Amino acid sequence: MNQKFPELFSTQADDIHLQAAMDWLARAQNISGCGGVLAHYNIKEQKWGLAYPETTGYIISTFLLYSKSTNDKTYLDRAVRMGDWEIEIQLDNGGCLAGDITYKYPRVFNTGQIIEGWCELYKETGIQKYLNAAIRAGDWIVKMQDEDGKWTNCSYDGPKVYHSRVAWPLMNLYSLTHDGKYRESASKFVRWALTQQKNNGWFEKMCAINPIRPNMHFIAYTLEGLLETSMLLEDDGLYKNVLNISSLLKNKFIESSKSPDVPPYGFLPVTFDENWESNEHSSCLTGDMQISIVWLKLFEKTGDETYLEAAKRLIERVKQTQDLTSVDPNIHGGIAGSHPVWGVYGSNMILNWATNFFAHAILLKKKFASGK
Template sequence: MTDYGLKLLFILPFVVFVSSTGRAQNASLKAAYAATLVQLADVLLDHQLKDKKNPDFGALQCDYDKVLHTRASEAVYPFAIAYKITGSRKYLDAAIRTGNWLIKQQEPNGSWKETPEEWTGTTTDQALMLILAWDHLAGRLGKTEKASWRNAIIKAADYLHKTMTPEFASINYVATTCATLASAARLLKDEKYSRRAKELAHRTISKMDEDGFLNGEGGRTHANKLGTDLGYSMEMSLWGLGLYAKLTGDTLVNNAVKHALKSHLYFIYPDGSMDNSWGIRSNKWTTYGGATSDGCQVLFSLYADEDPRYASASLKNLQYLRKNILASGLIAYGPQHEEVMDFPPCIYPTFTKAKNLAMAYELEKKQNRTLAKLPSEATGWVNHFKTVNVALLRTANFMATVTSYGYKDYKAGAKSKYMYRPAGGAISSLWVKGHGYLTASSVTEYSRPEPMSFPEVPGVKSLTPRIAFTDSLGYFTNLFEFDSRMEVKQGRTNRFEVSVSGELKDRNWLAAGVGYRMNYQFSDSAVVKTIRLIYHDARPVIKIIEPIIHYKGMVFTKTDAQTILIKAGDKLFRFKLLSGDAVLNIGKDAEHYWAPYPALKAFPLELELKPAEDSFTQEISYELSVVRMFSED
């Protein structure tokens, strides 16, 4: 491809064809996938070891920890598709180099360890990328190389055939393995892989609830696993099942995925961000998706013919993802990565999103797609997903997620990495039209369950809005309440009410004697929160904390004892105490309000309440509102 052709390729994805009415109608998703894929392939190529004298020739080195992640060599497929798109030999050479290095890392039993850890479940991801790359590279491999690649694929497929089950791994690995074994059966002409893929696929969809949410991402009860994570489902499991169904013609599995996708589509916000604020793996939420999961474009490409909204969701999420690409070319952990961290991201988000885009490019058969409004772009609705006790709603200016998701890792308890997600009726994400996230969420307590993925960031505080207190028994908050009760009501047009009740609890899910009832009133211009505290066995000082996402240029001004004005670009927000006896603090410990996942920082607003002397209950009401639009003239 000529230099001019490459330049055109990078322009095309952002050309949306407009009708005579001025309304966007069509876009070239295939060109959009190609452009971003080639861009990511270039940065991956920059990280490849190219000295032939180096025993790790062909590996990709991570800037963050200098590790040669075996999973990074899944870039073999993105490199192969970048070669197909551009015709440039550098991508062909890169694909063969990294494939050869990966094969040398294979264990005798056919698995790959997810270096620097011992986990071998990711063998399914590596094997699938080798299989998909085979069609594009086999004719370019030498005779010895070709035999080596084929043998590695057979060994990996046999390992997965023998080992992969929902008892062995979280459900996303099982779902991916369905696609891997179906692909292996096609390549190797061995039906034993197809039979095993079908068995695993049917076991996987048996773990879907009525709303289409897939269980099996969390900790073990006995041998089995439960727990839902929307991000891993959209970026891993559902496309794995969908690709398996496409390869095998399994209509039962295909219909299950189509049903699930209808619910999951609601969680693509109007700006294209993906709301995994509430899932059990939300400790890796980046706002565009997950840091180590693949991406949603492949899923939407598989089902693009079913509904034009899927093309819109795919394109919007891709455009949002692009905003998270750093100057270095690597994909960040979130929108404010360089503001909150002085070290580069791990290479994981870059190669996982690249492989997703490579698959999406190959599955997309149309040059142009008709676009349609996402559910989140329409206003005046609320959707309560009762199987997970999560509510989504949209008014003219606001979109919000309220979570009372009650999954518990009973066996691991407070040691579980899945039990620090927001819960207890928290608003885990609050988005404003034309602004972005006004509030978001992060883990209740930060830890490093996977040192490879979680950087050392001592002292960070949660971004999640919350009720909390600390006394001699410890730290108690609604975020540790996994038994909260939630009701959702729709009032007049674009007015919605969400009510939640529970107990303030510690990390061991033990209550200390303060109950709460929260009522949220959402309208086009405001969110009003009314909190009723019930002091039935303790009378501590309570703090209600509202961390406001602090983008560059925002100004917070306390105008009186009850009011804070927040200037943000062309918007003016107001935080106002409407009723109740509380002290309003501003910016306390602000330097600690940031998170690596999602890479955001916040400015804390805090209401401090002392218990009333003559009552066992206390009520407070406050609002966050859009005051007006204004110009910077």
């Protein structure tokens, strides 16, 4: 890498960074004109992407959490508009679009993320149409599942372990409906996923981009889904499995933080190999924030403050990449795909999902660190 790493920004209070991120996401929704959230802003091309149903699905959860945290009902209204838009574009078979709004066919993973949003909206509002949409989507996902628990059909390049983040919404759907087929589907997936695991905790088939060196976005997707599913299934063995991997990554992060002048400068590297090693110089900010969320939830469950401290340090590091000085509202407050911005993941783009996980991580940090 020949380019010099950019300077990091000075940080302010969490609430200032959080509000800037929420403002950026709200702007991405406003510009879409449809209720969904635009996928990204390309800094080089100075151009917005299209509305993205998958990520809008879990942005709903963040907006609802923010609304509760701040008592700002405008974000509840925004979440409702997102959920209504998702219903408008749901396919006749129950599945949801495989990409942005130009896609006309469904994908299992994307559908799972939208189920998450609909379930949270139903829990918050009690409006039946959100649960009905989630049931239609869940039924389609169950129908698409292979007998051994994996999802081959309507997936991106075949079955993947990060489909754990589909099993988790199915468990949420089971919690709301008590329909056993959703629980059984999630359980079958977990059994298949564990056949992909090596003795050192590594999972095969963990990434949609590079199966040999998965990036942290997909590693964190995998851990998020397995952690939440383990708790909903009350599967102690699976939970301890996730705990061990999360502890390994926490220790990797702590070790990297001891060398602040060596790339990736106290962040997690963008990728790991099957030995949990990396020689990458850039960091995937999306994955950084997702793994911070995992650590925060493990702190909540275990009381182990090393998870809280690691999450706080990584959040603080990513805060340093958020531009609060720019007068360009398309940049101000958003989180890029990578640090540096020209890095491997989401190069030269501000991503709605990176910004979402950043906001969600700060909200959980505020909640768990305060003991509320």
